Amino acid sequence: MADDSSRKRKVRGRKIRSDRSGKEGRRAKKELARKASQARSQNGDSPLSDPEEVAPEPFVETDAVTSLRNRITGWLRADQPVHLIGPTGCGKTALALSAAAERGRPVVWLNGDEAVDTAALVGDHAGGERYKEDDRFVSGVSKQTEIVRERWVDNPLSVAVREGATLVYNEFSRSDPSAHNVLLSVFEEGVLERPGKRGEDRSIDVHPEFRAILTSNDVEYAGVHEQQDALLDRFVGVHVDYHDETTEREIVDSHVDLSEADVETIVKTTRTLRDDLEVVVGTRAAITAAKGLAVFEDARQNGAADGEFDDDLLTDVFMDVLAPKIAGEGPDDIEALRTQIAESV
Numbered sequence: 001m002a003d004d005s006s007r008k009r010k011v012r013g014r015k016i017r018s019d020r021s022g023k024e025g026r027r028a029k030k031e032l033a034r035k036a037s038q039a040r041s042q043n044g045d046s047p048l049s050d051p052e053e054v055a056p057e058p059f060v061e062t063d064a065v066t067s068l069r070n071r072i073t074g075w076l077r078a079d080q081p082v083h084l085i086g087p088t089g090c091g092k093t094a095l096a097l098s099a100a101a102e103r104g105r106p107v108v109w110l111n112g113d114e115a116v117d118t119a120a121l122v123g124d125h126a127g128g129e130r131y132k133e134d135d136r137f138v139s140g141v142s143k144q145t146e147i148v149r150e151r152w153v154d155n156p157l158s159v160a161v162r163e164g165a166t167l168v169y170n171e172f173s174r175s176d177p178s179a180h181n182v183l184l185s186v187f188e189e190g191v192l193e194r195p196g197k198r199g200e201d202r203s204i205d206v207h208p209e210f211r212a213i214l215t216s217n218d219v220e221y222a223g224v225h226e227q228q229d230a231l232l233d234r235f236v237g238v239h240v241d242y243h244d245e246t247t248e249r250e251i252v253d254s255h256v257d258l259s260e261a262d263v264e265t266i267v268k269t270t271r272t273l274r275d276d277l278e279v280v281v282g283t284r285a286a287i288t289a290a291k292g293l294a295v296f297e298d299a300r301q302n303g304a305a306d307g308e309f310d311d312d313l314l315t316d317v318f319m320d321v322l323a324p325k326i327a328g329e330g331p332d333d334i335e336a337l338r339t340q341i342a343e344s345v
C-alpha cells in the first residue's frame with residue numbers, strides 16, 4: 001500500500017458520532033430504542049446493539065482507511081454482502097465495525113467458531129412453558145389440565161434479518177460450513193428458514209435494510225474451514241492487507257502514550273519482522289509491543305533518545321508478543337524465533 005503521508009487525514013473515534021448528529025440521528029436512535037426493546041421482550045437478551053456503541057474507539061482514518069471503509073459501505077448500499085479477507089490483526093474487525101456503525105442501523109455481532117451450528121445462528125426451542133387450564137364441567141366440579149407450550153428463542157441471525165440490522169460475522173470461516181446453508185436463501189431469495197420451528201412463521205422475510213459484513217483470514221491459516229463456493233460467490237470480497245506505514249503509526253499512536261519517535265521505531269521493527277518472519281505480525285502485535293514498551297522502565301539505555309530502545313528488551317518484548325503464535329512448538333523453534341527477532345531488531 002502506498003505511504004501517502006502528505007494527504008493523510010486523521011479522525012479519532014467520536015467523529016462518526018458528530019457526523020451523525022441532528023434530526024436524522026435522533027430519529028434513528030428512537031427507532032433503535034424501540035427495536036431493541038421489542039427484540040428484548042421477545043428474546044430476553046437481545047443481540048441488537050446501538051451502532052454508536054459498536055463504533056471502534058479509537059479509530060484512525062487516513063485516506064487509505066477511509067477509502068477502504070467507503071468501499072465497504074458502498075457495497076452495502078448496493079445491497080451486497082461484503083466479505084473482508086486478510087491476515088490476522090490487520091484491522092478487518094475495526095473496519096467492519098466502523099462501516100456497520102456508519103450505516104446507523106442496529107448491529108448484530110456474531111463470532112464464528114466450531115460450536116456455531118444452524119440453531120446457534122437461527123434459534124432453538126428453549127424448553128417448555130407450563131401453565132394450568134381450569135375446565136369446569138359441572139358447577140362445583142373442575143378439572144385442571146397442565147399444558148406445556150414450546151418456547152422458541154430466536155438467535156442472532158433471525159433477529160438481524162427481521163430487524164434490518166447490520167450483521168457483523170467475525171471469523172465466519174471458523175464455523176462449520178453446513179451451519180451456513182441457511183444463509184444461501186437469505187442472500188438469494190430474501191427468506192430465512194428456521195429449521196426446527198413449527199407453524200406458519202417457520203420462515204422470516206428478510207428486512208430490506210438487512211446487510212452483512214463477514215470477516216475471515218485467508219484460507220491458508222490453520223483451523224479454518226473452507227466454506228462452500230455457492231455461499232462465497234454471493235459475497236463481494238474485499239481484500240484487506242496491512243495498512244501503510246503512516247497509517248500503522250497513527251493507529252499505534254492512538255492506542256498508547258509514547259513519543260512519535262518511539263512509535264516510529266516500534267512500527268518499523270514490526271514491519272521488518274513482518275517481512276523476515278514466517279509468523280503473522282499484525283498491527284495488533286505492534287500495539288501490544290508498544291503497550292509493553294510504554295511501561296517497562298528498563299526499555300531504554302541511560303541517556304538514550306526517544307525512539308531508541310534497548311535491543312535486548314526490544315527482542316524480549318517482540319518475543320513475548322509473538323510467542324503465542326508458536327505455542328506448542330519445541331524449544332528449538334522457540335530459540336530460532338528469538339534469534340530471528342534479535343537479528344531483525
Ligand SMILES: Nc1ncnc2c1ncn2[C@@H]1O[C@H](COP(=O)(O)OP(=O)(O)OP(=O)(O)O)[C@@H](O)[C@H]1O
Nearest residue numbers: 058059060087088089090091092093094251283284
Ligand atoms: N483504523 C484503526 N484505528 C485504530 N485502531 C485500529 C484501526 N484498525 C485496527 N486497529 C487496531 O489494530 C488491532 C487489530 O485490528 P483488528 O482486530 O480489527 O484486526 P483483525 O484483522 O480483525 O484481526 P483478527 O483477524 O485477529 O480478528 C486492534 O487492536 C484494533 O483496535
